[in-house]
Amino acid sequence: MNAGRALFTYTYRRRYHRITQVHEDYVRRWMPPVCAARFNENPGDDLPALHRLMAKLVNED
Numbered sequence: 001m002n003a004g005r006a007l008f009t010y011t012y013r014r015r016y017h018r019i020t021q022v023h024e025d026y027v028r029r030w031m032p033p034v035c036a037a038r039f040n041e042n043p044g045d046d047l048p049a050l051h052r053l054m055a056k057l058v059n060e061d
Contacts, residue, residue: 032057 017024035054043050 028060 013024013027016022017027032054035050035057038046038050039054
């Protein structure tokens with residue numbers, strides 16, 4: 001399941017950047033606030049994934 005999710009995410013991001021011409025660094029800078037907002041939306045089953053994503057984002061820089 002994780003491999004499928006990773007492939008989907010990779011493909012989605014590549015196509016998004018190709019279509020919109022928005023630089024990946026610009027999108028990456030918005031990820032922490034978007035992730036934090038998601039915590040407030042009662043993420044249910046997505047909570048562990050959000051914790052992992054936030055940890056990864058915090059440790060990137």
